[in-house]
Amino acid sequence: MVNVLKAKERTSERRSQIRELREQGGIPAIVYGYKTDNTPISISNAEFIKTMREVGRNGVINLDVDGKKFNVVLHEYQEDPIKKEVIHADFLAVDMSQEIEANVRVELSEDAEGLKDGGVLQQILHEVVVTAKPDEIPEVISVDISGLGVGDSISIGEIRGNYSVTINHEDDEAVATILTPRVEEDTEEGAESGEAPSAETKDSEEGE
Structure with a gap:
């Protein structure tokens, strides 16, 4: 209707x-x-x-x-x-018989496995450009990321076959990725900033 x-x-x-x-x-x-x-x-x-x-x-x-x-x-x-x-x-x-281009919102569905391991989700594409007949343009492009682990990403090529519309992006363009947790790196930086002053530093302070 x-x-x-x-x-x-x-x-x-x-x-x-x-x-x-x-x-x-x-x-x-x-x-x-x-x-x-x-x-x-x-x-x-x-x-x-x-x-x-x-x-x-x-x-x-x-x-x-x-x-x-x-x-x-x-x-x-x-x-x-x-x-x-x-x-x-x-x-x-x-x-209605001719195809047009339209911007369609990208929606990520399902929590990724990598999030349970402390990974950080980064959505790179929030919308994509598609070509289709006016009444065939989807409201959203839904991308299932449930299988992504830490360090994994999902690209346009991996979702292209799920839709009958033409997605006007390169196959290797990333939609979303699970970044490696930074806990270890932050801990190391904290330890470095909390190190005791060297003997040379102490002698300099006492001389003052």
Whole structure:
């Protein structure tokens, strides 16, 4: 089921009107891409949040602009750094039969064996770029790291076969690794800093 988001075309880009739109619970936005020119629009903030919760970051939305409908994905958005509210959104109109590129979040599932041995998890890739038809883009790329021991890592090549989408990264690019614990090294450094002063140091201090 494709979710419908109502929108209205905007006829002005004046700051005062954009500010008034936001004060009234709206978001200035733009739609562009397949079979449409760059069109400034406005959407309801509440309806936008509701729609994104239902479809996810990469879901397909049926954008209804004054009765004219487009299949779109949320391409980019701007957020107020203090209020954490969306203040502008870019929608890309898509041809459902053609592949597009999208950023997909990487989620690590299951605790690694190496963590039980004191290893430290380092996630190197937090998102990947994929190519797929709009309705086939996954919400997340889930990576099972349960079998990783200390010093092990998992690469793009090892997860590529788990997904039907094209992952646009090199096979040897690491997704996550389990770093060797630093306990021993820290202990040695502590011992060095706590060493008793040498005889030469003592003689120097007594001479003073």
